[in-house]
Amino acid sequence: NAGVTQTPKFQVLKTGQSMTLQCAQDMNHEYMSWYRQDPGMGLRLIHYSVGAGITDQGEVPNGYNVSRSTTEDFPLRLLSAAPSQTSVYFCASSESSGASYEQYFGPGTRLTVT
Amino acid sequence: GDSVTQMEGPVTLSEEAFLTINCTYTATGYPSLFWYVQYPGEGLQLLLKATKADDKGSNKGFEATYRKETTSFHLEKGSVQVSDSAVYFCALSDGYALNFGKGTSLLVTP
Numbered sequence: 571n572a573g574v575t576q577t578p579k580f581q582v583l584k585t586g587q588s589m590t591l592q593c594a595q596d597m598n599h600e601y602m603s604w605y606r607q608d609p610g611m612g613l614r615l616i617h618y619s620v621g622a623g624i625t626d627q628g629e630v631p632n633g634y635n636v637s638r639s640t641t642e643d644f645p646l647r648l649l650s651a652a653p654s655q656t657s658v659y660f661c662a663s664s665e666s667s668g669a670s671y672e673q674y675f676g677p678g679t680r681l682t683v684t
Numbered sequence: 685g686d687s688v689t690q691m692e693g694p695v696t697l698s699e700e701a702f703l704t705i706n707c708t709y710t711a712t713g714y715p716s717l718f719w720y721v722q723y724p725g726e727g728l729q730l731l732l733k734a735t736k737a738d739d740k741g742s743n744k745g746f747e748a749t750y751r752k753e754t755t756s757f758h759l760e761k762g763s764v765q766v767s768d769s770a771v772y773f774c775a776l777s778d779g780y781a782l783n784f785g786k787g788t789s790l791l792v793t794p
Contacts, residue, residue, distance in 0.1 A: 574727075603781060612688075612773060612784035613728075620780070628781060660727055662782075669716040669777045670735040675727035 572596050574676035576661050582682045583651040591646040591679050593661030599674075601667045602644040606630065606657040607678075613660065619644055620667045651683045686711045690774045690785035697764055697792050705759040705788045707748075707774035715776040717741075717750050717757040722771045722787070731759075731772070764792045 577592045595602065603618035615628030619638040633655060635647040644663075648655060659679045664671040691706040709717065716735040720728040732741030737752035746761045757774060769792045774785040 601780075605782075610786055612786040613782070614784075615781045618781055626780075662728075667780050669779050670733070671777075672718075672730045672733065673782060675720075675729070677727045 574661055574663055574674050576659075576676035576679050578679060579677070580680050582684065583648070584684055585651060585653060587651050589648050589651065591648075591659055591661075591681070593644045593646065593676060594642050595644075595661075595663040595674070596642065597663065597665075597674070598641060599663035599665055600641070601665070601671070601673075602638065602661065602663045603628070603673070604634070604636065604644070604646045605660045605662065607660060608657050616646065616659075648681075651681075653683045655681065656683045657681060686715065686776060686778060686783045688774050688776055688783055688785040690772075690788055692786070693771075693789040695788060695790045697790070699766055699792055699794050700763045701792075703759070703761040703764045703768075703790070705772055705774075705790070707757045707759065707785060709755050709757065709774075709776050711755075711776055711778060713778045715778040717748070718775045718777065718782065719746070719748055719757070719759050720773045720775060720784075722773065724770070728773065764790075766792045766794055768792050 604616040605613040617636040619625045661676040662673040664673045719731040732743040734741040734750035775782040
């Protein structure tokens with residue numbers, strides 16, 4: 571099992587550009603989520619999905635879109651990048667959305683918006 | 685809303701020293717509690733968890749006990765190693781998402 575994979579590892583964007591961060595898991599997990607990590611802020615939830623076709627907003631959803639057409643994939647789209655979106659982005663998955671389930675994290679994408 | 689507060693770092697210890705990283709939480713329900721660890725340049729990995737009051741999670745010499753009466757989940761290790769240098773995150777979950785503390789950076793020197 572590859573676990574949770576993310577591409578790209580690094581990306582530099584100019585303000586106003588759009589891009590998609592890819593996330594895939596091969597564990598047949600129902601639940602997937604996106605977090606951003608900023609210095610001194612911990613990780614904050616952007617969007618999550620409890621299954622194919624179902625997504626919802628987290629704590630900091632503005633400027634991001636998601637969709638979940640398959641169990642395996644959960645891409646995160648930046649519609650018009652802003653410097654405030656400079657961050658490290660982590661995708662995570664777990665077997666279910668229950669409180670006791672472990673979440674498995676990808677290696678992260680470091681995004682810089684200039 | 686739910687929240688987690690953990691001690692600020694960085695924490696610097698000598699090898700074989702005792703480690704405590706404090707974590708307290710606020711939650712309306714009965715959350716599960718977690719410690720995740722992030723090694724440099726990597727994603728987060730689950731270190732240990734506890735799903736109900738008085739549960740003790742343990743892994744790799746680390747321990748934490750879910751204390752409902754003090755709303756705490758402090759991380760401890762009796763003898764740290766250089767390889768334990770990392771950032772440690774306390775987190776809670778009451779269903780759909782993890783609520784993280786800000787992280788505590790630990791540096792262990794030989």
